[in-house]
Amino acid sequence: MKIAISGAGIAGATLAYWLLHAGHEPLMIERAPALRTGGYIMDFWGGGYSIAERMGILPAVRQAGYQVGEIRFLADDGAKVGGFAVDALRDLTAGRMTSVARGELAAAIYRAIDGRVEAIFDDQISAINEYDDGVQIVLQSGEKRDVDILAGADGLHSRVRELIFGAEDRFEKDLGYRFAVFETTGYETRDENAYIIHAAASRQIARFALRGGRTLFLLVFRSELLNGVEPTGPAETRALLKATFGDAGWESGRILAAMATADDLYFDRVSQIRMPSWHRGRTVLVGDAGMAVSFLAGEGAGLAMTEAYVLAGEISRASGDYAKAFAAYDARLRPFIEGKQHGAESFASTFVPQSEFGVWLRNQATKLMALPGAANLMLGKSFRDDFALPDYA
Ligand SMILES: Cc1cc2nc3c(=O)[nH]c(=O)nc-3n(C[C@H](O)[C@H](O)[C@H](O)COP(=O)(O)OP(=O)(O)OC[C@H]3O[C@@H](n4cnc5c(N)ncnc54)[C@H](O)[C@@H]3O)c2cc1C
DSSP states (O other): OOOOOOOOOOOHHHHHHHEEEEEEOOEEEEEESSSOOOEEEEEEHHHHHHHHHHHHHHHHHHHSSOOOOOOEOOTTTEEEEEEETHHHHHHTTOOOOEEEEEHHHHHHHOOOOTTTEEESSSSEEEEEEETEEEEEEEEEOOEEEEEEEEEEEOOOOOOHHHHHHOOOGTTTTEEEEEEEEEEEEEOSSTTTEEEEEEEEEEEEEEEEEEEGEEEEEEEEEGGHHHTTOOOOOOHHHHHHHHHHHHSSSTTTTHHHHHHOSOOEEEEEEEEEEOOOOOOEETTETTTHHOOOOGGGGGGHHHHHHHHHHHHHHHHHTTTTHHHEEEEEEEHHHHHHHHHHHHHHHHHHHHHSSSSHHHHHHHHHHHHHGGGGHHHHHHHHHHEEEEEEEEOOO
């Protein structure tokens, strides 16, 4: 089958890999002029880890990854006020876990298909016309392509979803935060192999030192601080972050100064996408486009890979009956994904405490993680993937 994929992110490239592997002909359309390599460092385990292994990219992912030793919460003066050793989490996954920058993971997946799949960059779908025997996609450049089916893997703000299913606000569940990610080189304070976190009421900054003198920063705040005004472009976003974090204490002044020189600033809502069905006619959604869990679920990238793997597998198993494939894909994944979404939603209320007292309380709670069995009790459920990867070979 010829399958158009909108979006060459984590889900899109994984889908292209497995479709190609099964003998299909994927065509990728990516809006950005080149592969997008931004994003924060994330823990990578579970289904995504196993799929990376089956794709043969696990050694590259592990090499690009970090064995994080500790999550450390700091006070204004830099003193440690909470945290725990990450070994407690690694034990929950029997060592099958690494921490990897999103950009490195995206690049490793893309390398596995680069040159083997047709990819159109710097363009996007502007219209979709479905016929009895196929779909015609019209690109913004004016080019038209005829394919058998279309997969929307174009992220949280999916264009395919909008064109086929309707406006984003019908499906988006805002979990009440905004976040920004950027990377700089030469930030003096490093703390190798530790996630460093500082929280003030309703705001939180994290930094992680990468190889090559680079540092990643993650700024998260409760959306009440927006006062109802969403930033509309990069300049407004930077101004908003300066106003929101200017008096957040700790290293906030230095970090905001570093942000001024960062060229790739990623800013978005912490949201989920919840849909009653992930397919209509010859179109199907995968990854954040159809079922975003948000980073509060801890494994958005791994889940997107799992979804792409299952979708490709069901398409191949159904031997051309795309309706049967889409129904099987939905039925297989829905309980698992909805469980992850509910877990992340529950975690949202305590993720960034609203008051200084709440921050203190959370710091104390993190220290309990050092107690024997506590990691399993507190996080075991969210770390276990109650989903057996099907074998489509
Ligand atoms: C640059 C970047 C940084 C990110 N940083 C973080 C982070 O720090 N923390 C976090 O939790 N999540 C982050 N995410 C989201 C995270 O990658 C996803 O939640 C998860 O990996 C699921 O992947 P996905 O492939 O569904 O979506 P994504 O990884 O978001 O990929 C979607 C892809 O579709 C492309 N696209 C978007 N619109 C169109 C369009 N109209 N036509 C064609 N292509 C389109 C995008 O450029 C992107 O390449 C980031 C995403 C990107 C693109």
